Amino acid sequence: MMDPLISPAPQPVRPLIIGIDFDNTIISYEPVIHSLALQKGLISSAVPKNKRTVRDTIRKLPGGELQWQEIQVEAYGNAIAGATLHQGVRDFLTACKQHHVPVYIISHKTMYSNLSGGGVNLREAAWSWMREQHFFDDPTLGLAPEQVYFESTQEEKVKRLIQLGCTDFIDDLIEVFVNADFPAGVRKWLYDPQARQASIEKIFLFHHWRILHDDFFPH
Numbered sequence: 001m002m003d004p005l006i007s008p009a010p011q012p013v014r015p016l017i018i019g020i021d022f023d024n025t026i027i028s029y030e031p032v033i034h035s036l037a038l039q040k041g042l043i044s045s046a047v048p049k050n051k052r053t054v055r056d057t058i059r060k061l062p063g064g065e066l067q068w069q070e071i072q073v074e075a076y077g078n079a080i081a082g083a084t085l086h087q088g089v090r091d092f093l094t095a096c097k098q099h100h101v102p103v104y105i106i107s108h109k110t111m112y113s114n115l116s117g118g119g120v121n122l123r124e125a126a127w128s129w130m131r132e133q134h135f136f137d138d139p140t141l142g143l144a145p146e147q148v149y150f151e152s153t154q155e156e157k158v159k160r161l162i163q164l165g166c167t168d169f170i171d172d173l174i175e176v177f178v179n180a181d182f183p184a185g186v187r188k189w190l191y192d193p194q195a196r197q198a199s200i201e202k203i204f205l206f207h208h209w210r211i212l213h214d215d216f217f218p219h
Helices: 030-039 051-059 064-076 089-098 122-132 154-163 209-216
Strands: 018-020 103-108 148-151 168-171 187-191 203-206
Touching: 030 051, 030 064, 051 064, 064 122, 089 209, 103 154, 122 148, 148 154, 187 209, 203 209
Parallel strands: 018 103, 018 168, 103 148, 168 187, 187 203
Antiparallel strands: none
């Protein structure tokens, strides 16, 4: 018999609908960014394969900010084939499929880089990468192209997750969660793989997708 002094865990008031950011949340550009920076002679091989460390190293160089932006554009476009899927993402998506939890990928991604004013279509590059990762032809993932949305601004991204009725949203950028229009009723999950972020009120931090998997689908 349950102790009368202990309240049962609250039950969700509506079924889960999970929204997930794409860039640096599902896909990791760290290997390709490190490789590009090495090829251009902007870093030494001693610099760790960590996006933030590579970025900070390049920014210290003369004209470093522009060079960093150019590397990002190349990584998100022509060199995206070298990007990898974050460990644990596939298992999480599989668990969502098994538990009949709808998932939407909702990303702030412009069609072209503001830096180049044209060139490679960044959305098409992302679509190509997802197809190479078998996002849409692996039945265990349960994803369809109709579940992917690329938005031109952060504001449109927030509107989309509201429109889709997301109960939870997963992102690597805290800016999304502090957006004035972000709905109070949506749970916020901040992906922080380097565990750099201090605890934040009403934002759930996790540094590996395995941890998130166990939070949503405990054994």
